[in-house]
Amino acid sequence: MDINKIRNTKNFEELLDVKYGKIGAEKxxxxxxxxxxxxxxxxxxxxxxESKMTQEQLAEKIGTKKxxxxxxxxGKCDIQLSTLYKIFEFGLGKQINLLIG
Numbered sequence: 001m002d003i004n005k006i007r008n009t010k011n012f013e014e015l016l017d018v019k020y021g022k023i024g025a026e027k028x029x030x031x032x033x034x035x036x037x038x039x040x041x042x043x044x045x046x047x048x049x050e051s052k053m054t055q056e057q058l059a060e061k062i063g064t065k066k067x068x069x070x071x072x073x074x075g076k077c078d079i080q081l082s083t084l085y086k087i088f089e090f091g092l093g094k095q096i097n098l099l100i101g
């Protein structure tokens with residue numbers, strides 16, 4: 001990767017283009033997917049802490065294992081949309097809205 005191209009970027013989007021390729025490129029798509037997993041895992045972790053619950057307490061409340069909650073919070077596994085709703089709405093009492101752009 002050309003360091004001069006990185007130095008000449010003017011914003012984050014240009015940096016992503018230089019480092020991972022334009023939107024639609026395989027490398028960029030993989031980066032975007034991992035970034036989304038990270039965002040969801042951080043939101044889950046923060047919401048759980050805000051609710052003053054341990055991973056074990058949350059797992060018990062929604063009928064799963066602590067290890068699963070841990071893997072989700074660390075971005076180590078995929079999550080089904082139904083499970084995401086169950087965790088946030090039933091487990092943590094948070095409303096969740098889905099926006100598809």
